[in-house]
Amino acid sequence: MNYGYYPGCSLERNAAAYDVSTRAVAAHLGLGLDELEDWNCCGATEYIAINKLAAYALIGRNLALAQKQLHAPGNGRLAADGRAQLVAPCSACFLNLRKADRYLQDDETLRTATNEALAAGGLRYDPGTIFVRHLLDVMVNDVGFEEIKRRVTKPLTGLRVAPYYGCLLVRPRLGGELSNAEYPTELDQLMKALGAEVVDFPLKAHCCGGHMTQISAEVAYELLRRLLQNAADYKADVIVTLCPMCQLNLDAYQSRVNQHFGAGFNLPILYFTQMMGLAFGLDEKALGFGKEIVSAAAALAKIGEPPKAGAPARRRKDDKALPMPGAKP
Amino acid sequence: MTSPIHPQQTFLQDVIDATPGGDTLRTCLQCGTCGGSCPSGADMDATPRRLFAMIAAGLRDEVLQSNTPWYCVSCYYCMVRCPQEIHITDVMYSLKRMAIREGYTDHDAAPDFSQTFIGYVERYGRSFELGLATRFHLAHSPLRKVGIGTLALDMFARDRLALTPKRIKDMEGLHAILETAKAMARKAEATGGSKLL
Known part of the structure; x- marks a missing residue:
């Protein structure tokens, strides 16, 4: 099965680990990823705050290019319903593309105007012709857990994983997201299929702060602290993510959060595709390990170790388990 | 307060027009689920609930000066929990655009x-x-x-x-697309048609 592939700006450099591991895992699974020719930035969460029509035209250009490239006669990439599938690994790109497709279908004024702008570049987009999907959705629902289990040669036994979903893959509900807007489980199940021990992670679909690390750092630090604390409370060895913004905030700003709160978090933040590649026994060098700022080396060394006697319970039973005022042992 | 775009139109209607699926904004129950679900609600000078009441009351200046849209982290929690299915996050984007366009945000x-x-x-x-x-x-x-x-x-x-x-290859094409879009937006601003703004 072939998919159009929209990597997005982050995957070119800061999230290169996500890009290389995605391509390596896809090749191993026999998924064809056909990169969109000459794609442009999706506008992130910024363009829509400045100019609505220009923002839709910017995203629209990608959808129009996808329509042209993926609907070319005889390429055999169409889904059963006739839509061509475009896969985005970045949650922000995914939502921008998905949302533009949906709102352009719903709003005739916006659709006509967007196409008038696209025509200036010789393009046109017919909403509904491209089925925008997130990479995790493709892995879980098209490849499937059975096939993924079958491919595992080096199970991630003994590694305690906190599965982090963030916001934009699960919300808002425009159709085709993961199963639940507040407590999704697909990434949990995927990590279990790879042999990892999945810890409970109540904040798994809470926000990492997005661009707030740049604009109002203290607001972001508090959101990041909550996530890191929650994962640490459940004794996770690593946080696994599916979005470059979440990875960047949790990884690159972790030392800042430690400084700001006098904390000592040391949680590596990895992409789910890196974990898949690792469990499939692919060459680790080709999976982008080492690009994380909080090193994952010590955590990954735990894989395959037999669980120690008195291993931490799944839920904490100590006095810090719930931060209730006045709760003393 | 009336709109600078259509003198007869209310501020509420401007916000609705600017927001895809914006009509639901009229149906706000003032239940406060939005503010209660907001990770940065404590930093906002008005919760989304309060802001929506201010919009309905036509308090254009106060709303566009509010820091609320700028503290929105686009997590969409409010939007999936809103019993009236108001496109709250999209309303915040609309308010950001209006505030910039109408000069409420210099040097922020x-x-x-x-x-x-x-x-x-x-x-x-x-x-x-x-x-x-x-x-x-x-x-x-x-x-x-x-x-x-x-x-x-x-x-x-x-x-x-x-x-x-x-740099992408067809920068010329992208430039033409974005300039056309911006020219259309300017025209909409001058002649009405706030659905494109």
Whole structure:
């Protein structure tokens, strides 16, 4: 099965680990990823705050290019319903593309105007012709857990994983997201299929702060602290993510959060595709390990170790388990 | 208060027109689920619930001066929990655009960040993180430069930061598309048609 592939700006450099591991895992699974020719930035969460029509035209250009490239006669990439599938690994790109497709279908004024702008570049987009999907959705629902289990040669036994979903893959509900807007489980199940021990992670679909690390750092630090604390409370060895913004905030700003709160978090933040590649026994060098700022080396060394006697319970039973005022042992 | 675009039109109608699926804004029950679900609600000078009441009351100045849309982190929690299915996050984007357009946001960090970000996108077709971080922090938080520098070095050491921007091939086509869109938006602003704004 072939998919159009929209990597997005982050995957070119800061999230290169996500890009290389995605391509390596896809090749191993026999998924064809056909990169969109000459794609442009999706506008992130910024363009829509400045100019609505220009923002839709910017995203629209990608959808129009996808329509042209993926609907070319005889390429055999169409889904059963006739839509061509475009896969985005970045949650922000995914939502921008998905949302533009949906709102352009719903709003005739916006659709006509967007196409008038696209025509200036010789393009046109017919909403509904491209089925925008997130990479995790493709892995879980098209490849499937059975096939993924079958491919595992080096199970991630003994590694305690906190599965982090963030916001934009699960919300808002425009159709085709993961199963639940507040407590999704697909990434949990995927990590279990790879042999990892999945810890409970109540904040798994809470926000990492997005661009707030740049604009109002203290607001972001508090959101990041909550996530890191929650994962640490459940004794996770690593946080696994599916979005470059979440990875960047949790990884690159972790030392800042430690400084700001006098904390000592040391949680590596990895992409789910890196974990898949690792469990499939692919060459680790080709999976982008080492690009994380909080090193994952010590955590990954735990894989395959037999669980120690008195291993931490799944839920904490100590006095810090719930931060209730006045709760003393 | 009436709209600067259509003298007969209310502020509420402007916000509705600017927001895809905006009609539901009329149905707000004032239940407060939005503010209760908001991770940055405590930093906002008005919760979304309060802001929606202010919009309905026509308090254009107060709403567009509010920091609420700028503290929105786009997590969409409010939007999936709203019993009236109001497109709350999209309303926040509409309010950001109106505030910028009507001159309520001079020299604020958040709109400047967006402007700087899209400046690179309009020029190269892709985002450019090093340029964005340098320009933005130089203007807004020179004192944080040392910390940002350490972070940049960490990123650079792991080959996660490009020194030069990447340019798409058909920049001419993208430029024509965006300029046409912007010209249409300017026309809409001058002649009415706030659905494009």
